[in-house]
Amino acid sequence: MEERSGESFGELRRRQAGAFSRGQAVAQGITDKVLRGRRRARQVQRVHTGVYVDFTGPLPWETRMWAAWLSCGPEAALTGTTALRRYGVAGDWRDERIQVAVPHSRRIVPKAGVVVTRHRHLSSLVQASREPPTVRLEVALLVTASAEANVSRRAAVLFDACRQRRTTPARLLAELDSLPELPGRRILRRILAEAAEGVQSLLEQAYVRRVERAHGLPRARRQVRAVDAGAVVYRDSEYSPYDVLVELDGQVGHADAADRWRDMTRDNAAATTGRLTLRFGYRLLTEPCLAASQVAAALHLRGWPGTPHPCSPTCPIPQ
Known part of the structure; x- marks a missing residue:
């Protein structure tokens, strides 16, 4: 510099x-x-x-x-979790090593505490106005998610950034096209497609995959904006034709009595307009079939003509 x-x-x-x-x-x-x-x-x-x-x-x-960065030269750029920390993205960034990207033609002698990756067309991925130069936020998120060995961790990185309103699924999908050599692109694209539908957490992802899709339930609208008592709220899943709502209580935003009171007030407000609210927590991960049967029963009560199907030979939902 x-x-x-x-x-x-x-x-x-x-x-x-x-x-x-x-x-x-x-x-x-x-x-x-x-x-x-x-x-x-x-x-x-x-x-x-x-x-x-x-x-x-x-x-x-x-x-x-x-x-x-100085040791890697002026063509280098911060990347991965190092870039995310510089952008101020909240997250569980466990790796304390500094991650630096260099042009593909460069060969860098290994350095203690530094992870160096080589990229083709690196200059096109960099937000050069930052000091030191740093890859764009979306590139850093995708690189970080791709490096996670656990698929759930990959999803958490992307869902969390979208929930924090730091970026959008559309911007991440567009950036993914600029990284043709990024490992795991197919899985990342699937995660981002779910994020584009409104999925914002691993619990919501589990509901969509293991409850709704696996049992043939109708497709809900995600993160539906509503106003209750003058306050803007977002419904996790809304089955609009049947006035059935599904709320998912994950770790974020449901930690204390004030949060629980807010949730109860929101459910009660929905009930006064004739809507039925079902609420699930992390037990949904171990009992998705029970959740599916309850959602199906609520939908039938409100006029859904369909029939859920079992997700496996051991699923308690009848054929």
């Missing part, structure tokens, strides 16, 4: 969380001999070959991030 016009070496280091490259030091007239002397005096420490920080002791995450 080039120095800003009129920027002092001290200002550059502060902007880079204390990190600087040998090239940046030389540009300021600081020779290798001076750098060696400052290292001996414990005024600076070397993090990677040709990259230093202007203090000793443990390195904060932001300093490690700048040092990793």
